[in-house]
Ligand code: NIG
């Protein structure tokens with residue numbers, strides 16, 4: 267199958283095969299009046315429309331005319347928890363009245379509520395909910411998403427969640443990268459016995475997940491009153507030895523040393539980082555850990571935002587993601603995430619676009635395959651209804667994505 271996208275007023279390529287660090291994040295590599303040639307799902311040529319038209323026989327191509335429209339790489343949402351049962355609107359309502367996320371958790375609510383609902387939900391129910399959520403993500407221009415378990419905690423429910431992600435991956439155009447987050451909360455049966463739970467995960471769960479190839483990444487909620495730095499370290503080192511790549515929910519509510527731990531164990535990304543220390547930033551720069559920032563979560567929790575400006579100025583590669591989940595952030599809207607990053611974290615719009623494309627690809631270990639419009643990469647491309655990427659945060663709260671092309675096929679129009 268051959269596809270030509272031509273006459274794009276702005277072809278925003280985000281060109282790179284590795285994460286963009288620090289000042290590199292300023293560059294979007296835009297081609298005016300650009301065109302992309304796609305063959306068999308991959309990008310074959312990128313350039314000015316007039317140059318490309320000279321070289322090809324247009325009759326062989328399906329053609330999309332992107333006149334007066336901006337064309338970008340598909341967005342990558344590199345941190346979500348989108349397979350879960352039940353909702354927590356009542357908790358959100360309490361938070362509107364002043365209760366904090368941690369107070370709700372300490373009273374027995376929070377993640378554990380979603381765990382109970384996810385245990386009760388059948389695989390089919392979770393699958394159908396997942397499909398609906400993926401459709402919504404697609405409408406916001408997402409072509410690849412990372413999805414975490416962590417609403418099961420027990421063996422069967424964690425495996426159920428991961429298997430649902432695998433079936434969704436086969437049934438929906440969006441590609442899904444899965445992460446095992448059994449250490450999302452301490453299950454009731456292990457209350458006060460965190461280390462025992464970590465050992466149970468290491469001995470009983472990780473080998474099965476590896477054998478069945480149910481997850482590429484292992485993640486942990488390293489937080490005061492959840493898992494300590496020592497408990498997280500033990501889990502992550504064991505996971506690494508089994509061949510998993512690592513992520514950490516780090517320094518979200520309390521500055522615990524999660525960023526430092528991410529650097530120490532060689533995590534691909536440390537996520538949240540609202541309370542990350544200066545030393546944590548320095549260590550992440552040295553080790554090339556990606557800072558995945560989740561401003562819609564800070565916004566929903568009324569927390570202060572992560573220090574994106576300092577992180578980028580000190581040379582970090584920053585990715586942005588939604589954190590879509592039933593508790594702290596119930597949105598799949600990456601345009602809103604970009605708007606919040608530019609309004610409240612002082613990121614430039616160019617940095618924010620790189621953060622949901624090439625840097626997000628790097629945050630899931632796929633920077634050589636996706637995340638930019640470069641020859642050889644998968645043809646995951648979005649077309650906006652407006653002529654410039656500058657409309658993305660401006661038309662706030664909605665999607666201005668008109669078309670989505672996934673693996674060279676038009677999957678949303
Ligand atoms: O990334 N912080 C921990 N995990 C999720 C929230 C999960 C939930 O509240 O259900 C997060 O914010």
Ligand code: FE
Nearest residue numbers: 345347515589
């Ligand atoms: Fe999260």
